[in-house]
Amino acid sequence: MERRTFLQRIGSILAVLGVTEAEWLSLGNRYYQALAQPSQRKLALLIGINQYPKIPALSGCLTDVELQRELLINRFGFQGSDILTLTDEEASREFIEAAFLDHLGKQAKPDDVVVFHFSGYGSRVKLETSPDTKQNALVSANFIQNSQDEKIVNYILEETLLLLLRSLPTERVTAVLDTSYYAPNTVLGLKSRALQELVEAKLAPEELDFLQQLKTQKLPSTPIVLAATSEPKQPAREGLFSGFSAGLFTYALTQYLWEFTPATTIQVALSHVENSLSKLGSKQQPGDLENLSPNLSPKRREALNSPPSLVGKGAGGLGLPESIIGAEGAVTAIEEDGKTVQLWLAGLPPQVLLYYGVNSRFTLATTEQLILRSRTGLTAKAQISQIEGTNSLQIGQLIQEAVRVLPRNVNLTIALDTGLERIERVDATSAFAAFSHVSTVVVGEKPADYVFGKLQEIPSRYGLFSLGGELIPNTTGEVGEAVKLAAQRLAPKLSTLLAAKLWRLTENQGSSRLAIKATLEIISNISPRVVMQRETVRAFKIETPIKKSVQTRLTASLPTPIVPIGSRMQYRVENQSNRPVYLIVLGLNNNHTAIALYSWETPQEPNTEDIKPLLKEVVIAPGETLTLPQTNAASEWVISGPAFFSEQQLIFSTTPFSATIAALNAAKHSSAEQRPIGPLLNSLNIAQALLQDLHLKTEINGTAADSYILDVNNWASFSFSFQVV
The missing domain is CATH 3.40.50.1460 (Rossmann fold)
Structure with missing residues (x-):
């Protein structure tokens, strides 16, 4: 043209x-x-x-x-x-x-x-045609029409965009x-993509004229x-x-x-x-x-x-062929030596990418392996492991995770809110430095896990917040509390949150080659239903199930799975691989305290009160399905209050969790504590033992001794999160 x-x-x-x-x-x-x-x-x-x-x-x-x-x-x-x-x-x-x-x-x-x-930014704006109502709008780069008259804004109405799409x-x-449209009065932690409403602003007349023209057109599409x-x-x-x-x-x-x-x-x-x-x-x-x-x-x-609706070939789909399976990234460039490639790694879970270590490995469709040599942000350099013979490297090739290398010295990073006075930030930095696994940064300067700051309604009280500004339960102190005392008070909570960070690093539902399916169910008599389901979809491409899986009707999942207080719950776990697998369940309950699923050994002398209860491995035979906890009155899992967010990690391995079980047994459990879901008393030790159990015992050349090496053929890890109401 x-x-x-x-x-x-x-x-x-x-x-x-x-x-x-x-x-x-x-x-x-x-x-x-x-x-x-x-x-x-x-x-x-x-x-x-x-x-x-x-x-x-x-x-x-x-x-x-x-x-x-x-x-x-x-x-x-x-x-x-x-x-x-x-x-x-x-x-x-x-x-x-x-x-x-x-x-x-x-x-x-x-x-x-x-x-x-x-x-980009979104905001709200009044229309002259209906001054009593406000409309959502996208804020364009030239949203101020001219520097002399800032009352005229060049927004794109959400209604305009929807009509264009249709x-x-x-x-x-x-x-x-x-984007979003209502700007919060205060922002703690993560930056918001909503612009404060300009009270006197009026929409550019050209946008209104354009909107009226769109309203006269046929609208064949439903995007x-x-x-x-x-x-x-x-x-x-x-x-x-x-x-x-x-x-x-x-x-x-x-x-x-x-x-x-x-x-x-x-x-x-x-x-x-x-x-x-x-x-x-x-x-x-x-x-x-x-x-x-x-x-x-x-x-x-x-x-x-009705699948496929988002990424398949149906209405609204992005057109991905059904035969293509997932990937952690792709080859974006090949260097002159023909052995070194540049990678794009946007397929790795975000919480994992930060700690993804040198010597991690990926496989190509040609079965060749790439060894990670360096990483900067979402891009990395890797070398092909087999340099002899014909090299089949091509730009655009998808890569799949084979071996994950993680550091053993992962810290919990606390961001200090900029609303703290300088002396408060100095005291907080000094106080948190006393913890061996905690580091501090200023909000917005480096990646962080949580924010330490003051409560807005009571500025003289300190607390721990999520990056989105939500107060972590049970982390606030008394009015007038000193920063040093606040940090000391938070020590147990910080240990728990670091443990959760460690077990989240195991998540690999997308990349695992261990054929597992897990379903979270409400089994109450009033309204039994499936809450959510997870499976290692990539594994089913390479492993032949021994027994056809139990078909469970999965109701249309809501973005936020809801579990009412008082619900009786269970996991239904299917091992569709050809090997026995072992299971550990850890999590944070709706109080943000650590919990675990326990499988207790029956005491040999049940009439003796002083026998210490012991835990046993949860093992699932090839082709078998197991429900946890077992559905009987003595081992019910019932959701208690308060209303809050709860998350659990199901970790599977082809080898026993020997170190993890030993660490769990080391805690002082009483016979009265033999519940299926109970407090995790030494959460950080348990998380470290868990990673050690998953660690590949055969070392990989060049991998640092202070690293964990995890093989996707030997472990699977699912995350289940739900809202308790």
């Missing part, structure tokens, strides 16, 4: 949006070249804005664009020329809307795949909005619109990771889509994503914006709950 033809074609769109040809040309040739390519089956428009005039910059929006772009190209087969990105000053209201109409609207055909992504001639439309939050006043957060910042929702969503197989409902996908968000310190609940409508059509509801 010639440049003149291109400008003529888009001229009418620019006129509607109030853009001059000179302004359009300032974008440069990159956008023109992307649009000039022949029409393809998969199109994407990705928007990311970190830099805004006169307001604090965001940090992770450009990373979000990169995360989406690499995912679409390497995982879903998009052509780079069909993905248009607008970042920072390029992402004005006019250019975003013009790009949508021309790149997506004019090129998309029926059955084509279309993806739209926005990362106007596309294909049903396979997915939008991802990593999937995935939002970072499903609650109106919930903030979308972005976090600081190992060398980069990113939107928590974008990172968690793209990581899930890297690792897991295609056929999945939207609700199941969002359940996994929300589980990841909770580990990243945010309680935001993602949702499908279209699904939040009270007027949801039967066709739409069927699409939401």
